[in-house]
Amino acid sequence: MHISILGGGVLGVASAWYLAKSGHQVTVIDRQSSVAQETSHANAGMISPGYSMPWAGPGVPLKAIGWMMQDLAPFMINVKELDGYTLSWMMKMLANCNAKSYEINKARMLRIAEYSRDCFVDLRKELNIEYDARQQGTLQLFRKQKQIDALQKDIKVLKELGINHQALDMDGCIEHEPALANVKEKFVGGLRLPGDETGDCFKFTTELAKECEKLGVNFMMDTSIERLNESSGRITSVSTNNGTVKADAFLCALGSYSPQILKTVGIKVPIYPIKGYSLTLPIEDESRAPQSTIMDETYKVAVTRFEDRIRVGGTAEIASYNLECPEKRRASVDFVIQDMFPGATDVSKAEFWTGLRPMTPDSTPVLGGTQYSNLYLNTGHGTLGWTMSLGSAKFVSDIINNKQPDIDPEGLSIERYV
Template identity: 55%
Template sequence: MKIIILGSGVIGVSSAYFLAKAGHEVTVVDRQAGPALETSFGNAGEVSPGYSAPWAAPGLVFKAVKWLAMTYRPLVVRPPQLSPAMIRWGLQLLANCTDARYALNKGRMLRLAEYSRDCLTDLRAETGIQYDQRMQGTLQLFRKQKQVDGAAADMRVLDQFGVGYAMLDRAGCIAVEPALAGVAEKFVGGLRLPGDETGDCFKFTNALAELAAGLGVRFVNDTAIDEIRHDGGRITGIATKAGLMTADAYVLALGSYSPLLADSLGLRLPVYPVKGYSITVPITDATGAPESTVMDETYKVAVTRLGDRIRVGGTAELAGYDLTLYPARRRPLDFVVSDLFPKGGDISRATYWTGLRPMTPDGTPIIGATRYGNLFLNTGHGTLGWTMAAGSGRVLADIMSDRKPEIDVGDLDLGRYGRAA
């Protein structure tokens, strides 16, 4: 089958690789000059199945008000950017902030994320792909005892799905992240997720694109997508600046930009662009840098070691499609890495980046068929695109190849949003 994939981020490229492995003729189209030049470029570097959890959680409103009042606040809302799409998405998010919905959504996310980690492990063994990977887990660091006590609900879900973890005291945290010994007074404990990994998503995506090209995948870069054309029941082609492109089937994997094209088809994708920021800091003292990923639970900032660099990612900004690099949004990132790893890297030489995370109200991506017989979705992964990429690509390839996926996918497609979608 001839397939066109719209989008060459980590989700689009992973889809292309697994579809090509399944024997399909695949073309990937993107407006950028190469793979992974938008959201996949500078993310936090985490492959964290154990940390997979929806934003929508009991107590979110209270937490959001508190975050907005913090000096180094993890959440920013820009009122001038309020739109019907933001309001609609926000109301759907709030509807998921119950104990029952949180448990359901977190379990669904864990199912896909754990499977994706296994797919990534197999891919590494099969191809030898390299991307500054480290398999040393994630440490969710708690500065307050209240955070330790509040982790019980997450641990119950981890138990339900057989995800390994360990609750650590201060000494235990230092044992897995020795550089924290110098700032031991700043935290009380942490939740370690030993099955998590780290790696450079940009390097991974480009290395996988090379492997996909070796399987015959064609990448059409620098090509803006203007319109998806249809005859009412099927997609008939993709209008681009290079002309009309046609195939037997199509995959929409444009992350935050997916709803803009889907809207013209009458498909309302509940995906909203949540802006995130990162800095990349050169390591100056390896003994003062993190061994893997440390997630500061107070400031919602992840500090990850990627080769000879430290990637620091965080902040959630509701500002539509605005990609402005606001200086104030860098301050929480600078603060956390300097506070926890003061000797690890040279902040004065850091590079600053922003990207849009495609978030769904329930946290789970949208993967699967649509009411158009030959249009499929692989989008809405939020902050977990890198974590869920390999599994999402594999699942989609199975669905499109009429093979039974290895995990339950019945609740991953757009149908879970009912008639509103």
């Protein structure tokens, strides 16, 4: 069967890998000149099943107001970009800010994320891909005692879900991240998730694409997707600036841009582009650099160690499809790397980047089939596309192949929005 995959990010390339391995002829279409040039290019680098929790939860609206009022705001709304679609999406998200929805959504997210981590283990056994991978966990760092006091609720959830975790005092944090000894007056403790991993998503996607090419996958780059075409309940082709592409089946992995293409065949999917920023910096002093990933809970900024670089990612901005990269948005990520790891790097040498995270109102991706018998979705992963990438791709590949997926499909398809 010939399958056309729309989107050349980590979700599209991972899907191509599994589908090509199962014997299909695969074409990947993307508007960029090479893979992983948009959201997959410079994300925070965390593969964090233990951190897979919905944005929408009890008390989040009030917390969001507090975050916006901070000097170094981790969350902001660009009022110039507010429109009907944005407001509609925000209302849907607010509808999920209750205890019942939070528990349902969290269970769905963790189901995919934990499965995806297993898929990463399996893939490393099969392929020798170099992507600055480290399996040393995530350390959620707390600057205030009240954050420690509120920790028991999170620990209770982790215990119920069987997620390995360690509550650490200051000395325990320094044991796992020795460079924190230089700033021990800045924090009071942490929560370590030893099952989490790190890695450069761009490197991974690029190397996996090479493996896909060995299996015969065709990458149709510099090709803008304009619309899907349907007839008699099936998608017949996709129109692009380079002509019409026909296939037996189609998989949409276009992230934040999925709604724009899907609406051409009458499918409405509530995915919104949440804007994020990152810095990538060379390591200047190894002794002052992190070993894995630190999540600064106060500023919602992740500091992730690659081999000879540090990636600092944070900020959630509601700004529609605005891809401007104003210098003032560097404030929180600049501050955290200099405050927690002074001397580790030189911020003047940083590569500043912005990308759009495709977020659903319930934070769970949209996976599987649609009302069209040969159109499938692998999109809407929000900030966890890298974390959930292989698991989502394997799951959707099994659906396309009419195989029983390894995880329960309940609540993962677009049906939950119909």
